[in-house]
Amino acid sequence: MQFRILHELPGRLRLNLELPLRPPVDPSQVEAHLHDHAGVRKSSFNPHTRNLLIHYDGSAATRVALLIRLEAAPQPQARRRRSPSELDRKKKTVVRSGTLLVLRPLIPPPVRPFLAIAGALPVLRKGASALGRGQVNVDVLDASAVGAAMATRDFLTASIITFLLKLGDYLEEWTRRRSRKLLTEMFHVEEEWAWVVRDGIEERVNLEEIHEGETVVVRMGSLIPVDGTVLEGEALVNQASLTGESLAAGKRRGSSVYAGTVLEEGSLRIQAKKVGAQTRAAQMVRIIEEGEALKAQTQSQSEALADRIVPYSFWLSGLTFALTGNPARAAGVLLVDYSCAIKLSTPVAILASLARAAQHRVLIKGGKYLEQLARADAFILDKTGTLTEATPRVAGVHAFGGFDRDYLLQQAACVEEHFPHPVATAVVREAAALGLHHPEEHAEVEYILAHGIVSRLHGRRILVGSRHFVHEHGGVDMAAAEKEIETFACKGHSILYVGIGGELAGLIAIHDPVRTEAHSFIEALRREGIERIIMLTGDNEATARTIAEELGIDEYHSEAFPERKVEIIRQLKAEGYTVAMVGDGINDSPALSHADVGISMKHGADIAQEACDVLLMEGTLADILAARRISKEGMGLIRENFHQIIAVNSAAMLMAVTGATPPVFSAALHNLGTVAVGLRSLKPLRR
Incomplete structure (x- = not known):
């Protein structure tokens, strides 16, 4: 790859690469050549100026080595063209419509009606489609307003209304995208590539191409792209996006690391355990986004109320025309609706609140x-x-009926080890601490939900569990243990009862702080x-x-x-x-x-x-309080938005009915109000 040096300072080098302007080169492909170069701190490539800025450690050896590497590097490929998104398409539609509106005075008068009709066709089609499904919604209102303007041959008003509707549609989509962008940025899931060791050589691959079990290399300043276990290296990892911890956590061989966290210092080789959509960060984003679909009762009621108002808008428009004979006033009423703003702002507010709660773990x-x-x-x-604390320990063991204390604990641990419960783990741990080995001499173990465990030991039935279970289910008499039971209970200990062969073998006191x-x-x-x-x-x-x-x-x-x-x-x-x-x-x-x-x-x-x-x-219990506070603030935001939507749109409708403003002003006020509450709904994510 050919280049020339434009400017140089100690530790800083600016190069101009001899690359074509069209098609543009993918910057990451240029930067990748120096990503793992010893002594290089940072590199950034601008495809428009074709300048490469390199920050390095300032040593002459590093400078020579990186220039040699760049000279030997192959020509980078052009940036892959992506298909336009829905937001891009809506943006182009708005620009086209706005340009025609601005240039309208230069367009011959006979052509203007045809351009107005062509621009309004998408709006009219949406309204007709809704009617075809038997729905009378905001699309029908918009189509009716544009149709009314055209019926009176007011093509300028029709063009302005069409432009405002398209602008509002674009701004709504932008607001939704913005909320999701803030969400994904919060969990850092947008990195597109990573370094993977294959056949002993590091390769730069897209995230979708990483497989479970592969070794991923991550260096200082990079995002960790997978959930996995550290194989080599030591590093400080900022896990704030997932755990909320402000201080970086030390990671070394055997440590677990998660996608979306940032490696601040050091470098790691990580064995990938979960990749792509299976990572913890990706699952959190997916659950939050899916959570939008589980509507709150407040949201459902607000949307239902807004939809029920639509038919009344037609009645009010008809009544306005009947009383005033003014089609412009009637059209102005049709341009105002409540459901559009509610259906935008409420889901965004909920998504933002769910994401903010996730920030609080x-x-x-x-x-x-x-x-x-x-x-x-x-x-x-x-x-x-x-x-x-869910970390119980054995606080005491008392044997009865001639049973030995060690034998009691040994057999209890033998059956309890088959059940993954904190209390069972405490018994097994205590037996291990005392060096009590327990060979598998019992029959199959059966767990009775919320009661205990039952098995057979040398032909005798063994039960370990609650008093109710051992006494009622096993017919074991507790009379001899009442004093010890009372002593343990007064200390706040939980009690595990052990019955063998129909007799009370003993009590195991469990202390859970x-x-x-x-x-x-x-x-x-x-x-x-x-x-x-x-x-x-x-x-x-x-x-x-x-x-x-x-x-x-x-x-x-x-x-x-x-x-x-x-x-x-x-x-x-x-x-x-x-x-x-x-x-x-x-x-x-x-x-x-x-x-x-x-x-x-x-x-x-x-x-x-x-x-x-x-x-x-x-x-932590404090997280419950944080979640409740966020929930209350989120629902309060939804209520405030609802009141604001009702106030703004009612004012716009009143001005339209009285003729205080032209229909275009009603449409503008409605759309601006919709976008304003949509942006306001993002407030939880900006905190």
Whole structure:
């Protein structure tokens, strides 16, 4: 590749490349030649001036090496032409229509009507198509207004109205694109290429061409393009887009990294685990965009009201013409509608609020749940994993009936290791810490949801679980353990009961520390005006009471199994409450599904994450408060927009009816008002 040096300073070099102006060269192909060059800090190529600006470490060796590399580099290919987008097409339509309007005085009068008709045809076709489907909507209103102007041979008004309609259509599309652009920029998912090691050589490939298992190389200042595991290198990675952490996180061999995060210092070789649409960032964007479709009740009601007003616009237009005999006034009424602005601003406001919640590490799965979270006045909180740390440990073991303490813990761990639950993990971990090995001597293990585990050991039945399960299901007498049960419960410990061969073998006390933020979270809910705060737990009455008193919760339910949790939610909903349920276990999933809005932790069971409507990606209680604040602000923005739309369009319609302004002014005011509320709806994304 031929070049000449235009300007040079220490550490800075500007070159002019001998490349054709047409077709334009892809800048990334030029910059790629120096991307991994040692000592080169940054390079940028301008395809219009064909100048390449290089920042390097200032050493003579680096300068010579990079010039040699550029000289040996092959001629870059032309930039691929992309097909015009919908926004591009609408922009061209507006420019064409506006140009004809400006040049109208120069156009021969006999030609003007034909140009006006040609420009209005798309508007008329949309109106006719809507009527053909049996719909009387804003498209019919627009077509009727243009048709009325043409019927009175006012082709100038028809041309101006057509231009304003096309301009409004373009600005609406621009607003939608802007909201999605802000969303994708937030999660950095627009990088198009990456460096991949293939056959021992680094190759620059499009993101779509990266496969799972391949080694991706990322250097300082670059975005990480995949979710994966670090194979080599050390680096500082800014994960603010996904976790909200302001400080860069250190990454080294074995660390997990995510697409859309920025490598600030160092370099990494990463084994790709998830690529393309499967990455965490891409999934977040997709869920937020799909969440638009789950309309909030406020949105549905507003849109339905706006659509119902359309026929009345025709009645008012007809009445205006009957009373005044003025077709211009009648046409002015038809140019004003409410649904256009509502159907633009409301989805944009919801999308922006969902994206802002995601910035706060909360994934809300639709506008419907955004509204329900804002309206919630009753919060049901599962104890384990929500109000506690979800990192329980064994606090004590007490054996009965001649069973040995170690034998009890050994056999409990042996069956519990088949069940991925924090309490089960605590038992297994305690046995391992004491060096108690547990060979598989039991029969098949059966898990009874929210109760416990049952199996057979050397011909005898073994049960591990709640008191209700071991006593009722296994017929085990608890009388001998009442004193120890009371002692553990008064300390706030949960209790795991073990029955072997129909006898009580022992108790395992589980301590799950209360979250440090739990008390302040409860107080914050009260300040928010939440009328009912209820704690649910499978623990016995004494344990539940101890935890509730520690947290200052007045209302709680002990030994609350899945069906009981659902029953409590149904009762609250019957009393008129909007119920938010917070839980993270398998046995919480029915309650999460029945609540008005189900909230689950990221560390929770997979089924709970699927059943929930709001997912806390970092699992902190403060994130619930942030999500609720964002939800309330989002719904408030929608209400304010609605009032503004009603006020502006009603004023425009009144001016049209009274003849205070020409129809063109009504159309302009309506379109400007629509775009204004659309842009205002982006406010959550700009924060």
